[in-house]
Amino acid sequence: MSSTNITFILHKPQLSENIGACARGMKNFNFQKLIVIDPKPIFPNDKILATSVGAKNIISKSKVFDNLEPALKNIDYVIATSARFRNKNIKHIQLEDLKKIDFTKKIAFLFGSEASGLSNNEVSYANYTLQIPTNPDFKSLNLSHSLIIIAQYVSSIIKSKTSNFKKSKKVKTASKKEIHAMTNLCIKNLDEINFFKPKEKKPIMLENLRNIFYKMELSAKETRILASVFASLGKKR
Template identity: 75%
Template sequence: MSFNNISFILHQPQLSENIGACARAIKNFKFKNLIVVKPKPFFPNDKILATSVGAKDIIVKAKIHETLEFAVKKVDIIIATSARFRNKNIKHIKLKDLKKIDFNKKIAFLFGSEASGLSNKEISYANYTMLIPTNPDFKSLNLSHSVIIIAQTVATIISLEGSKYSKSKKVTLASKKHVQAMTNLCINKLEEKNFFKPLEKKPIMLENLRSIFSKMELSEKETRILSSVFASLAKKG
């Protein structure tokens, strides 16, 4: 297990103070990787740096992306935090279930914006959804509070429990980059066949398709096989 394998992704954060506080939170527990997707405020700015206090190095080294798809290309498993129930066929885990996750892999925790959280489209990139247990009559948590709770939990698991998993030398889990490339190939071939009908249902169909492949935890070999299948099926005669 390694602290370097863990990333914290802030999707479209709204407030500079929260971004700085999140950087401070992850450094409190020895994590280093902060990823910010399409932040509303200019990044970095003086307010972000000021509220990060001693974690300015986390801000300086943070990776900034315009899209979530690009941000997760090098991740193996995405765990999306959400306070809302999703009518999706995606595995939901509790905070205590994090001890079952293989932290030898590259793990990313995904957090939505303060204003609206994560949409179903963003959830479709995740392998799991997770709800931090709170007062059922007051579920809303500040973004940085959510980050620090998960950071502390994961740090404890890594420090105290150690690895319960051994990497197989025969099976290599496909990275998100490979899964997305395969998914995009599938989507492109389906578009060539005018599969997405009616057009108004295309967005939800794409969400469901991404979600199916995201939660399967495919190996690199399996993504190659499926990519070949999709390419072959699209060929004429």
């Protein structure tokens, strides 16, 4: 287990202060990898650096992307944080369930914007959704507070050096990049046969399709097999 396997992703953050506070919270618990997706404020800026205090190095080394998908290409598992239960066929976990996660893999914790959180489209890229236990009558948590709670909990798990997952060393988990490529090939072939109809339902159909593939925890070999199947079906037409 290593803290270097953990990445924190802020999706469309709106406030400079929260971005800086998130970096500070990460460094408190010895995490270094920060990704920012389409931030509203100019990134970085003086306010972000000021509120990051001693964590300016995390800001300077962070990566910025315009959208979520390319940010996940080197990630094995994505855990999306959400204050509400999603009516999706996806694994919903609590903080204590993080003890069962294999932190020898590359794990990303995904946080939504302060105003709206994560949409179902963003959640469709996740393997799990995580809910932090709060007052049921007041579930809203500040972005940086949510990150700090999770960072502290994960740090304690890593220090305990426990892992309940055991797999053959010969089995390589598919990377998000490999799953993206396989999924996009499937979507391309489905597009060519006009599968997504009516057109207004295509976005939700794509969400459901990604939910199926991303929650399966496919191996690299299984992903290659599925990609070959989709490629062959495309040639048959």
